[in-house]
Amino acid sequence: MSTLTLAQLLAADPGSFDAAAQAWHALSDNLDRAGEDLIRGTRDLPNAWPEGTASQGAHTATEAARGELSDAYNPARRIHQALDHHAATLASLRSQAQGQVDAARQGGFAVDVGGFTVTPPQAHTELAAISLEKRAQQIVHELSDVLGRAQALDDSTATAINANLPDPVTGFGQRALPPVSRADLVAMKGRDPKQVDDWWRSLTPEQQQQLIRDYPDLVGSTDGIPCLDRDQANRLVLRDDRTALQQREDWIRQRMAWLQAHLTGGTASDQMAHHAEWARLNNELPQVEAQKARLDRLSGKLDSMGGQALLLGLDPAGDGKAIVAVGNPDTATHTAVLVPGVSTNLDGMSGQIDRANQIRTAADRTMNGPGQVAVVAWLGYDPPQMDASLPTAVASHRAEVGGVALDGFVDGLRATHGPGGDHITAIGHSYGSVVVGQAASHGHQLAVDDIVTAGSPGMDVDHARDLNVGSRHVWIGAADDDPIGNPAGHAGYETAVPIVGPWIAQAEDSVHGPSPQGDDFGANRYHVDTHGHSGYWDRNSQSLANQANIVTGQYGLVTLDLGSRP
Template sequence: MTAGERALAGSADTVRGLGAGLSSRTVGADVYLHLAKAVTGLGSSSGSAVSVQRLATRMQASSAPANVVQAADAAWGKALSKYGQQMEDLKRRAQRARDELAGVDDELAKARAKLDGFDGLDAPGEPSVRRALVQAVAGVEERRAHLLQRLKALDEERTGADSAAAAAIASSRARYLAARAAFPEPPSVSEGVTVAAPLPNGATQDVSALSLAKLKDPGKIRAVWDRLTTAQQQALITDFPLLIGNLEGIPLRDRNTANVISAREYRAEVESQIIAFTLYQDTPGAAGLFDDTIAELRKEVTSLDAILGDRNDKHRGEADFGEYVVYDENGRRVVQKGTTLVAFNPLWDSMVTFQGMLDPVTGDIPTWMTNVAISVPGTGSKLASLSDDLNRTKRLFAASGPTSGYFTWHGASLPDAGGEHALEAAMRGFADVGAPRLTSFANSLRLPRTTDLVLIAHSYGAAILGGAERLGLRADRVVYVAPAGFGHTASGLEDFPNTKDKPHFAVQARNDFIGATQGLSGFGLGHGTTNVLNAPGVVRLETGYLRDGDPASGTIESTGWIEAHSAVFTPDSTAFLNIVGVVTGESVSLYHPDSKRVGPHGIPIDEPGTGVKKPAERISPLDLSEVRG
């Protein structure tokens, strides 16, 4: 390769054109704008039957790789444009040097010809003339050498530009590959697998997951399911786990098998979303854009780790993470990795777990389990914080004895708290969606005749439970904990067709901030005009001390007017043990109001701290005839 040939190679115009084309591509922006428009059209999340926030996050995560591609296009286009300009500049300088070199070569040829002519004279010429001719040749050769050196330097500069462009292209290629890897896997879809179920008359019937769901009646679904072999059941589970795992009538054990599949798939999707958002934030102008979203998604992964119990080694610093104690029919303690996942549909914001041993034959609640509770959490509960709700259930279960079992029911979206979501706790839509789901779930449980079902609802969960009781939920006992209200569709126990005569209890600290909102309703907000604490037929229980019977530990109220809202679940506290007593049927203690003194103008004034000091008055939560009398 002659000097300057590398510097002159290639078409600068072509390279610049490619760079301009890449820089002008807007695939990422176009995708993002269309998805953002779709998300905006979904409207407010208040009361939605599906999780709008989860849909929005999924769409944003799907568009993030496209934005990464656009950023890679821009970076590659910029690199190519710069490379094209460098090529053009080098070609211009190299061509000028080549033109100069051609002139110098002509001049050198002429200078050498003169020297050769002088040396070819018949008679020796003047020595000084020859010296001048030799010097002229040497001067031209020196100029030629300098030009060659300049062309070589231009070649080297072009080599450097080539390397820089190659590095930029390699970097862009790495971004393209990363973007491709960040695209989430398409959701699994049923392939319509069918199995032949035997009928009582000896014939067979083709059954699919969808045809099972179309039966609607949990009893009919169970009858068909029980006629299938284990292999047939597994075939339907793996074909459509999202449907089988949330289908009332399917045994809890088999629902768990299906939901574990769905939960692991969703966790993998969330981790892909984290990668996509992180990758996008590495692009120019996007730093920190999705920090809050990434933090929330990481919390969702932690909750799923706790539910599934398959990554406990990653959480060694957290005691008992992903481990759940259950008891067999002989009362022997068994530690399970992961808890039973009896409902899981993230798009519905539905996550329901069960802590307790299942019958090894039926896969449902065993006959020796005397009490089963369903705990419904309140405002702020979501998948990202569900591990906190699970830990609360763990503590209730641990205090209830080996013949009890606990569901943690998060079968619908619950309001968020704070900031732009501050008003959500007063909105009714969440309860309107959750109440029928809770009713369907509770009434579809296959419980032994000797097993009592107890409902526990905290805060906003009370509005869901009240609406469910209004719709015909069946239960043996009910306890409302710091309740937002019965819900706007019910005014009291008389509105509950199946539970009006069942024992109802309320547990709430005297200074709980929620007391300022109870019984307030209007303008489409609030959860009924009836204050649950004062509703006829509801027995209020004492909250007492942080350690039951120990005044030195402080009262529940001493934790503060905000903290007291959840402090009623403090283990070993009077309030906590009263909740457990309602579940187990053991004695509970009645609430005693604070004493009053006569204040200015004869107005009665509460004397804080006097009610809790009154002697405990214990009753059975199973028979309220004395209290009602």
């Protein structure tokens, strides 16, 4: 993995790589001419020297020389192409980095290229200090992006050279890079997604496909691997899991039929054993059927979306987790990540994908054309369910765990995004807004530009500024009759939620911090014209339109009930 630093990038000499590229180009030309000369010089050899041991040896040596020259030409040409691309791209990246450093310094920021730090100028007000600090962080992010691409270029060029150098035994151009092990992939999980992206891009296409084929569960769940590759891996996981469940279901049915036929006869001990096994399998069968049915529904939903949907995560265990993008976040100019709340599970992913699609469709209407927006339905955590786990909705543990996962996922989106705009919005619905709040605070720095909530019970912070995106980039919405998102409606829990509703109503007013809807929270309050706790994405609603305008950064089009636009 490349260890190229910002200082080294700024001091790099693309001309040296260009000179090396030209040398390899000259070598490939010379090899091509030598091959033609050899062919012309030996084409009449069979006629001039048709028989004898020496003649056979000459023929063998000639064919070997022809083969070696032919094998050497293409690798030499590929090394030339890799170095030529490296020189041109390095020059561009160095220019970008130098331009960013110069612009920052002209703006009064102190940039230490050796220590890779950016210090904002002195501010005279708290608001200005917050703004300058955010800009300093943005400069670091922009420089990191350029440096990351330079490191990935470094790795890919090294891979191309190593793959085409002569092997001591097999000859020029025959060196095959070894397969990547599961341990290598496991070692990347949990690392900075930018490091993962650099490592992934340093692999050859053959190595990447080998990992997808051999370890799809790891590839599909690792932040920092490009979205298209994660989708390919997770679809293999989905296929394999469905196949395994179908095989288990078939075996259970066959075994139960055999046991049914042998419940009588044999010894008393045999009959008891058969009864016990039949009962156990009879209990397992509906569970297997339910697991397979939920995966079948997810597969059918993905199929119905055609090439628009990417499966970026899948874990069928328990209530199930899934991450589905509508559109490709790696190429989209604007990406939203929708985090659902209480009672969402794998069975409900179809509805979450529909919501994501509705946001994307509304956002596309505000742009010059489709394809610039991607929306991710992110069920990457375990929300409380309408069962014995419901009381955890008034606690933050699941949100804390989910916040860590969300933070890493968004870092992965930043790492794998291609050139161009990269505006990311987090949208938290209900308890999902608690997850977003956790990911953006409490020692985390959720790498988004805007935060939107819909029906939020609280975000585990005291003020919008605690979310680290700037108060004007925090957008809160709640329907008047939403018993969860509207503080005045918390008493609605008493009738909306059986048994534990009154207890939740009492706890809700304080357990996740002050309501974001409050004037003192300091966020923008966008207008909501829908009803209830789940209507925020109703077609043709102002609520949906406002979210779409935030997602696309068109803040001037957002209708506000309170606050100031960025």
